[in-house]
Amino acid sequence: MMPERADRIARIVIDRYGTTFAAESGITLRDKPSPLWRLLVLTVLLSARIDATLAVRSARELSRAGWRTPQRMLETTWQERVDALGRGGYRRYDERTSTRLAELATDVRDEWGSDLRRLHDHGGDDAERLANLLQRFKGVGPTGATIFLREVQAVWPGLVPYADPIAADGAERLGLPRDPVALRGVANDDEFGRLVAGCVRAARSDAIVDDVTAAAHGVARRSGRAG
The missing domain is CATH 1.10.340.30 (Hypothetical protein; domain 2)
Structure with missing residues (x-):
């Protein structure tokens, strides 16, 4: 995958599905x-x-x-x-x-x-x-x-990049790197936990994978027309 596409996908995942369980629970x-x-x-x-x-x-x-x-x-x-x-x-x-x-x-x-x-x-x-x-x-x-x-x-930054096998599966389904170190390359450290949260959700949801893929494709097409 081209780096710019991976960056787009990561941004969409964070913005749309990057709510951690902690944040969701208040x-x-x-x-x-x-x-x-x-x-x-x-x-x-x-x-x-x-x-x-x-x-x-x-x-x-x-x-x-x-x-x-x-x-x-x-x-x-x-x-x-x-x-x-x-x-x-x-x-x-x-x-x-x-x-x-x-x-x-x-x-x-x-x-x-x-x-x-x-x-x-x-x-x-x-x-x-x-x-x-x-x-x-x-x-x-x-x-x-x-x-x-x-x-x-998110608050013990020395653990970044931490991603378990479920998150790795979700990243792969989204077209992102499975390896946590490589995955770290498409997100800022302070947002890495949110990216992982989105990947976990994607591991369990075809709808999320389809939505992110379609959104990334739409951004790419608009960027192409603008160029």
């Missing part, structure tokens, strides 16, 4: 304890075999209830957590997840002083090491670790 991601905790909660919700839309809605409900730190989560009752998850549509896994959220809050508080920046300090910018640390939390498996790392690279 998290303004920063390298601070509360947003990182909320991202971890979202990661646990997304790790279950449930529609991502319901996981995002449920994460919003938990935040709306004010449980934006491990301590605030631990001040809730099991039933309060079940009810909040139910309001988000997370009913199939609400009871088990309610228990898991309390366990997660306890682990983050006890092991990392309620501050996941300490986990980052411990793991550095080694994605494999960070993934192993994340998987110590109940409810975070390999899939969950990749979700967290995909999203958190």
